[in-house]
Amino acid sequence: MQEQNQLQKGLKKRHMTMIAIAGVIGAGLFMGSGSVIHLAGPGAILSYVFAGMIVVLVMRMLGEMASVNPTSGSFAHYAHEAIGPWAGFMIGWLYWFFWVIAIALEATAAAAIIQYWYDGIPLWFLSLLLTVALTATNILSVKAFGEFEYWFSLIKVVSIIVFLAMGAFIILGIVPNFEAVGTTNLIGQGGFMPNGFGAVLMGIVIVIFSFMGTEIVAIAAGESKEPHAAVRKATNSITWRILLFYIGSIAVVVTLLPWDSSNILTSPYVAVLDYIGIPAAAQIMNFVVLTAVLSCLNSALYATSRMVFSLAQKGEAPKSFLKLNKRGAPVNAILAATFFSYIAVIMNYVSPDKVFLFLVNSCSAITLILYLIISISQLRMRRKIEQKNPQLLTIKMWLFPYLTYFTILVTSALLIAMFFIDSMRSQILFTCVIVIFVLLAYLFTQRKANVIEEENSSIFNNENLDIK
Structure with missing residues (x-):
C-alpha cells in the first residue's frame, strides 16, 4: 500500500457517459414501480413526472456547483x-x-x-459472496469500478430501449395479431386518477426515492479525466433520460395493462412481456433486474467510500479513511462500508421485522433532505460566485433564483407531508432520529476538536514561556 493525497483519475469518458445515462435506472424502476401504479393508477405517470421534475432541477443545481469545483465530496463539500x-x-x-x-x-x-x-444456496451466503466480489472490484481500482458499471449500465439501457420499442409498436397497432390498445386502460378503469390526486401526491414521495443514484455522476466527476465535460453532459441529458426511461416505460405499462392487475403489483415488466408473448419473460426480466441490482450495489460501494474519503479530508471522519492503495482506491473507506453492510445483512437475517426494518425506514426521507441541502447550497454558492468570479459558471441554474426557491419549497412540503401520511409517518420519524443522532455526533466531535486545538495552543504558549 502506498499513501497518496489524491484519488486517481481513472474514469474514462465512456465510463462517465454510461454512468450518466444509466445512473437513473435503478432496481426501483423494475421492482418498485408496481406499487406506485397500484396506488395511483394511470396517474402514476404524473407521480413520475412531478418527481422527475424535482430531480432535474436538483441535478441542474448540482451540475452548476460541480462544474465550478468537481470533487469526490460533491454536495457534502458544497x-x-x-x-x-x-x-x-x-x-x-x-x-x-x-x-x-x-x-x-x-x-x-x-x-x-x-x-x-x-434455490439450494442459502440467502446469506449469496449476499456475502456478491458483496465480497464487488468490494474486490472497487478495491482493485476506480477503472475497474467504471468498467463493471459500464457493462451493467449498457445492459440496463439496451433492455429499457427494447422494452419501450416493443410496447410502442403494440400500442400503435404496428405489430401483427395485436390491435391498437387506445386509451381503454388509461381512462376506462375508474379514470386516469382512480384513487384521486392525493394518491398521485403520495406516489411522488415514493417515486422520488427511486431516483437516488442520479447524483453519483457528480461524485465520480472528481475522478474523471474530463470532469467539466462529464458534468455538463450528465446535467444536460438528465431530462431526456428521465422522460425516456422512467416516464416512457411507466406509460407503456399502464397503457398496455389494467392498472389494478395483480401481475402489475408483482412485477409490471414481467406482466408486459407475458402480455406480448415473449418466451421465458420472467427469466429475462430476472436477469435484467439482477443486473440493475448489481449495478446499484457496485455504485453504492463507490459512493459510500468516496463520501467518507471526502469527510476524512475535512477532519470529519477518521484519517485512516484517507489511505489509498497503489491504484488510487480508498481501500479503508471501501472496507468500512462493506463491514457495516455485513452487520446490516446479519440484522436482516436475525431481525428483519424490527432492527433491519428500522434501518430501512430511517433512510426513507434522506433523499428529500439531500435535495433540500443541495438547493440551499446552490442558492448561497451561486451568489458568492457571481460576486467573485462569475465566468466560472459554465453551467447555470435556469431562472435563478426562482426555480431554486421553488425546489426548496416543494422538497420542504414533501417532508412535512410525510408527517401527515399514515403509511409514511413512522419513516419520517425514524429519519428524524437518525438526523438528531448525526447532529449530536457533530457536536461531540466538534467539541473534541476544539479541546485538542485549545490543548495544542496551550502547549505552544507554554513552550514560548519556557523559551523566554
Whole structure:
C-alpha cells in the first residue's frame, strides 16, 4: 500500500457517459414501480413526472456547483462551504448511512434473484459472496469500478430501449395479431386518477426515492479525466433520460395493462412481456433486474467510500479513511462500508421485522433532505460566485433564483407531508432520529476538536514561556 493525497483519475469518458445515462435506472424502476401504479393508477405517470421534475432541477443545481469545483465530496463539500461545517457533516454521513443500508438491501435482493435459479444456496451466503466480489472490484481500482458499471449500465439501457420499442409498436397497432390498445386502460378503469390526486401526491414521495443514484455522476466527476465535460453532459441529458426511461416505460405499462392487475403489483415488466408473448419473460426480466441490482450495489460501494474519503479530508471522519492503495482506491473507506453492510445483512437475517426494518425506514426521507441541502447550497454558492468570479459558471441554474426557491419549497412540503401520511409517518420519524443522532455526533466531535486545538495552543504558549 502506498499513501497518496489524491484519488486517481481513472474514469474514462465512456465510463462517465454510461454512468450518466444509466445512473437513473435503478432496481426501483423494475421492482418498485408496481406499487406506485397500484396506488395511483394511470396517474402514476404524473407521480413520475412531478418527481422527475424535482430531480432535474436538483441535478441542474448540482451540475452548476460541480462544474465550478468537481470533487469526490460533491454536495457534502458544497454544503460545508455554502451553509457551514455542520451541514456538510450531516449530509455526508446521512448519505453514507443511506448507501450502507442500500448495500445490504441490494445484496439481499440480488441473492433472492439468484435463488430463483439456484434455490439450494442459502440467502446469506449469496449476499456475502456478491458483496465480497464487488468490494474486490472497487478495491482493485476506480477503472475497474467504471468498467463493471459500464457493462451493467449498457445492459440496463439496451433492455429499457427494447422494452419501450416493443410496447410502442403494440400500442400503435404496428405489430401483427395485436390491435391498437387506445386509451381503454388509461381512462376506462375508474379514470386516469382512480384513487384521486392525493394518491398521485403520495406516489411522488415514493417515486422520488427511486431516483437516488442520479447524483453519483457528480461524485465520480472528481475522478474523471474530463470532469467539466462529464458534468455538463450528465446535467444536460438528465431530462431526456428521465422522460425516456422512467416516464416512457411507466406509460407503456399502464397503457398496455389494467392498472389494478395483480401481475402489475408483482412485477409490471414481467406482466408486459407475458402480455406480448415473449418466451421465458420472467427469466429475462430476472436477469435484467439482477443486473440493475448489481449495478446499484457496485455504485453504492463507490459512493459510500468516496463520501467518507471526502469527510476524512475535512477532519470529519477518521484519517485512516484517507489511505489509498497503489491504484488510487480508498481501500479503508471501501472496507468500512462493506463491514457495516455485513452487520446490516446479519440484522436482516436475525431481525428483519424490527432492527433491519428500522434501518430501512430511517433512510426513507434522506433523499428529500439531500435535495433540500443541495438547493440551499446552490442558492448561497451561486451568489458568492457571481460576486467573485462569475465566468466560472459554465453551467447555470435556469431562472435563478426562482426555480431554486421553488425546489426548496416543494422538497420542504414533501417532508412535512410525510408527517401527515399514515403509511409514511413512522419513516419520517425514524429519519428524524437518525438526523438528531448525526447532529449530536457533530457536536461531540466538534467539541473534541476544539479541546485538542485549545490543548495544542496551550502547549505552544507554554513552550514560548519556557523559551523566554
